[in-house]
Amino acid sequence: MAKVKGDIVVDIERCKGCEVCIDACPTHTIAMSEDVNGKGYHYMQNVHDACTGCTNCAIVCPDGVITVYRVKI
Amino acid sequence: MAKELRLMKGNEAVAEAAIRAGCDGYFGYPITPQSEVMEYLMAEKPHERTGMVVLQAESELASINMVYGGACCGKKVMTSSSSPGISLMQEGISYLAGAELPCLVVNVVRGGPGLGTIQPSQSDYFQATKGGGHGDYKLITLAPSSVQEMYDFVKVAFNLAFKYQNPAMILSDGAIGQMMEKVVLEDQIPRLTETEIIKKCPWATTGKTPDRERNIITSLDLDPARQERHNLKLQEKYKKITENEVRYETIDCEDAEYIFVAYGTSARICLKALQLAKEKGIKVGLFRPITLFPFPVNQIKEMAGKIKGILSIEMSAGQMIEDIKLAVEGKIKVEHYGKMGGIIPSPNEVLEALEQKIIGG
Amino acid sequence: MAETLTKQDIIKDENIVYKKTKLMTDKVLSYCPGCGHGTTHRLVMEVIDELDAQANTIGIAPVGCSVLAYEFMDIDMQEAAHGRAPALATAIKRLMPDKFVFTYQGDGDLAAIGTGETIHAANRGENITIIFVNNGIYGMTGGQMAPTTLPGMKSSTCPYGRDVKMMGYPLKITELIARLPGTYFVTRQAVHTPANVRKTKKAIRKAFDLQKQNKGLTFVEVVSNCNSGWKMTPVKANQWMVDNMFPFYPLGDIKVDGELVK
Missing domain, CATH: 3.40.50.920 (Rossmann fold)
Known part of the structure; x- marks a missing residue:
């Protein structure tokens, strides 16, 4: 079975902290930050390396702040 | 060549003039005493003569907003109605003026207020010349007193509308709309191609090509300073019209x-x-x-x-x-x-x- | 092997599998956190990008929360008076039949003040696409009752809940227009989960494809949330939407290929 590994880059300053992406992640890789961004929102972030690059978080994000990367291994 | 002469009603003269002026689209709704404008257009099949679009809308509200949509694209578009219908159109006319769009609105005035009468009147002068809808704006307003002028002013109004990017109105009345007189017709002016429109109206929403920023047509600006600047620009334009276009x-x-x-x-x-x-x-x-x-x-x-x-x-x-x-x-x-x-x-x-x-x- | 892959190995341009479409501008969306408008905007722009139709598309923004849609979509756009977008679209499409023309409207704009324009554009079979975002409330003006507010649902103008005996019933305008012969494809979707987003995008793509074939009016309703108007967190609002909006506004195709779905 081909394995994949993914990662995300979050445009932190544009994240509004709605948390809609959190439930969308099948591997529970993302969580809200303790810190806040310039607008005072907790932003979403990758908290461990189980990301498969499935893009779920990105496509459900209303503000389009997530870029998703994936490599086959 | 001998001049082309025809005996026509004022309303019919407006319609024929529109086709010959290279008008791209007419959007209207029936109302006495101006229904002959659309009747004539439909009978003439301008889509075959010049490719002009003629559409009977579901209301005057819709027709003026169709005019708005077409005007945003740099098209030569118009509507016609009579007093109660023009009242309904005031929303759209205000938006057209606010967004600085050229178009022609013909008002074949009947008596009011309210449903009033279908007989001729000149009681829409205030509405035509003082703005009509909400906000500080003006319409370039032409008043024909013959069927020939009904014909001639269509072209004049379109030219002024495009020159100043402002709605123009022909303020006629039921008598001139309905009376028949001899009219000298002019030769057909071809409709502009899309390329010609893009050149003439670089602001028009014709589709964003890579060589320019996107075009947005709106009358909205929530920034007070910018909104005031926009209003001052409009006033400057009306001043220029006042200085140059009195007839x-x-x-x-x-x-x-x-x-x-x-x-x-x-x-x-x-x-x-x-x-x-x-x-x-x-x-x-x-x-x-x-x-x-x-x-x-x-x-x-x-x-x-x-x-x-x-x-x-x-x-x-x-x-x-x-x-x-x-x-x-x-x-x-x-x-x-x-x-x-x-x-x-x-x-x-x-x-x-x-x-x-x-x-x- | 996997262990040796570093972040730097993965985060490279050639490994991008999803990024915001370039047809969305860089302007920060004016919508509240978690609002479905942002997702819906992006899906429309993704479809236009896929169709390579930026130079061939004219969009119309409504009055309502998405009044500033033209700030976010990098295409030529017009801003209509409240409810009149389908009239604008009618004229544009008839004057420029080779362009894609779409309206983007909310429920107040489309199903209250613009009901006439919507129904008649649909009934004439205009070759346009209508994207209809239904969140059951007037968001921009502060959460008043909409034509689509559910029975019993609270809003600032029905603070004790919509009493249908006094305030009338919510209008299922999508079912209504699906019955008109001028419509060809009518569907109701949502954008709160990845699966729904994917379905909605397919529906929008289909609507634009059919527009190109001059099949008649295509209509995509997106049932969405209004966290601020409903006074809930975005996640709770999405759950409330599933529990309350979907039973009244069931998701799925309503009319396909000009035929009502049984």
């Missing part, structure tokens, strides 16, 4: 002691009243504003220094008279004579009013 006609004004000021159907009645006055030895002339906005303020002001009084003849309770009085600045007597309810005053009544209200008064 009027004078008849027997040179050595007149008194003047009738009248436009449209009223001006036609005054022509006969001039004859009757001459027979009585009264020196009276006719000043006919052709543009109601811009109003010929300076011309009337200048005239006021040489005459004894002005009688404003309007088929209304007296609306244009306010602009005349502002121009005259109290120097001479200005009175109104008019009929309402769809009645056209007779030349005798007009002359009588001059004698009683101005000469004897």
